[in-house]
Amino acid sequence: MKNFNMDQIVALAKRRGFAYPGSEIYGGFANSYTYGPYGSELKKNIKDLWWKTFVQNRTDVVGIDGDIILHPKTWEASGHLNNFNDPLVDCKSCKKRIRVDDFLEDWIKKRTGATMEYEKILEKFRKDVPKEEVYQEGLKEGAKKTSNFSEYAKQVVRFEEGIAKDDLKLVHQILQGQKIKCPFCGKVDWAEPRQFNLMFSTQMSKTLEGEGTVAYLRPETAQAIFLEFKNIVDTMRVKLPFGIAQIGKAFRNEITPGNFIFRRLEFEQMEIEYFIFENTWEKTFEAWLKDMKDWCQLIGLTKVHELEHAQEKLSHYSKRTVDLEYDFPFGRKELYGLAYRTDFDLAQHEAFSKKELKIHDEESGKKILPHVIEPTWGVDRTVLALLCEAYHEEKLEDGERVVLKFKPIVAPVKVAVMPLMKKDGMKEKAEEVFELVKEFGNCELDDGGSIGKRYRRQDEIGTPVCVTIDYDTMEKGTVTIRDRDSMKQERVKIGELVDKLRKRYFTI
């Protein structure tokens, strides 16, 4: 198959009703998208299947549905108020604002012309040279203009350290010292970079006692789960180990969203906080990693890779983090995440709320604070990965076709029923057949245009099977079923249709 790029995915998504640019009649709005009829079906299939797999089919996980706006203290306790920042820099000349870490990294990549090799060399450099040393050296020397790669690599590490230590003076020094041009106006006139919090804040009309009027849209779904931990323990007779699951929207005020629905200001997460005894964390971590990989297989994602986070790059709360990355057309990027959060969150909420969150451990007779393994799935990223995985362009005898080879379990349309003509009772017959097949999920009655065109359209939205009603149907009671992937057609009796489709497409 030919290589394809994001433009083709974005074009197909719009053409076929998966996702439209948001607020388009007003000229679009900050990387927002509206899921169209097929996009929302696809998304709903993902969420329903996830809920069934990880909540309903398990005896150790329960679900909740929490609020988007939580008590502001939540974000103080979780560390988001202080630590959840992006370093941004303003160009003094044109007043544009950019995210400086991404920008510098891209600049260095472009400057060296290094592509795949770049990360490898950088990784080696990070390992071989003690960071503190490079950092100190960086402070002394400032940033020099150079074409030598290892010098550049040093600059990268220096600047990473600058960000990590919140030493944005050093980052500024590199921007000015290397004479790095503003991508918008070409001038070298940078203000000192600053940290900006990624949480969307909003004004409450009601004054919160001792808190003022500022509240936040949640930047992750996890915290609502920690806030309800005590209620779940008190009301649901759960025993360690157990999980609490939630699906919902989260919001991040990022300056550089992009790559279609990959990074958005508002997005949807499927998350579980799985509470455990501390000494079982390694075993439980491995078990969840396997469950997450099985999930990828279940929905049909194959280009998935594990990325173990280096110890020094872990978030402030985590002892081990593994990302599942996906090979998107724009590179290998994070799809899902798995983190061991220790007892950080519960301990923080206990300290800030002054309510005891420890539970009684029958075995030891002591009160303990459970530890947590957190698997997270991005819903929008799953939609995008499935579109990319499914997308195929094929040469046929009479031209080409674009086909989305979704597994039937996620396909937005399960069966398309097509009357050859709208006359001679075929349309009515098609309506009868539609009533038979709709038990498989969202089905379509497709009666416009030539049969060939209708097949192409169904191929492009990834419908696994089409059922055609023709003159033989009226005379002999048989229909044609046409398989999306092989394009083979077969006649079957209407009485056997449902069983045949169930066996072939709709049995897990």
Ligand SMILES: [Zn+2]
């Ligand atoms: Zn500028």
